[in-house]
Amino acid sequence: MSANYWNSTQRLKWQFTRGELEQKRNEVYKVAASTAVKYDYNMRIYLHNLTIKLSRKLNLRQVVIGTAEIFLTRFLINVSILEVNVYLLVTSCIYTACKIEENPQHIRNLLNESRNLWPEYIPNDLTKIAELEFYLIEELDCYLIVHHPYESLMQILEVLGADNNNNNNNNNNNNNSTNSANSNHEVRLSGEELQICWSVINDSYITDLNLLFPPHIISITSIYMTIVLRNNGNKERLENFNKFLAVSNIDFNEMIESIQELLTLYEQWNSYDEYTVRKAINQLLMGLSSEKQQ
Secondary structure (H helix, E strand, C coil): CCCCHHHCHHHHCCCCCHHHHHHHHHHHCCCCCCCCCCCCHHHHHHHHHHHHHHHHHCCCCHHHHHHHHHHHHHHHHHCCHHHCCHHHHHHHHHHHHHHHCCCCCCHHHHHHHHHHHCCCCCCCCHHHHHHHHHHHHHHCCCCCCCCCHHHHHHHHHHHHCCCCCCCCCCCCCCCCHHHHCCCCCCCCCCHHHHHHHHHHHHHHCCCCHHHHCCHHHHHHHHHHHHHHHCCCCCHHHHHHHHHHHHHCCCCHHHHHHHHHHHHHHHHHHCCCCHHHHHHHHHHHHHHHHHHHHC
């Protein structure tokens, strides 16, 4: 456990280069080239939507949802999506995330809600969720503490002088590299713009960004994209933000990569085909069920 990202297992054990991620996935999916089920953007968006659906039924906080999605992404680095029931996997990731984020849900309640959503895929058996939870924890090497971009976002906005009256975050931890920035570079965001930042961070969990970069990079990226998209001719605000970036020791290459990753996600989202993904998963799960019966 670590309250500091820089000393955390998230950075030391679960942060990779793109080359390392590609190598790991090639090893896991080397025999899956011909299957209709692929761990691509379509699948990632589909899994994201499954997680959101069940989480809303349970009235979970966004941090819990983010933790569940990170568990899901980490698990699928080591285990092929062809080997698991993704509906049960999503349920187990949420169940585990609720425990870690101190928002526990009774396993019976979780089972009932998941069966209401996906009755044909979730067996009426509590032990199936528990078994997959143990499998999940094993594949994650018991490293379950997650640092999210949300906290970094509020810290950065405070430095920028943004109006965050609703921020109840305790800012005792000032370890990220933006703290050296000059707070005179005032950049205020409206409540609506703050929500856009949060939405961008939410979308980042569909991508590999949380496996590649520190949380504050994703936070900075969300602010930059919000300011650029909603600049409305406010050149002074954009200039102030650029000045802040210049003195903040932010890794510009990581920020640019993050922007490109999110833009690629949004481009792929435009051609997202839920029906095709759902059909392919259904065929896969029917095949897995037949194999178990033989």
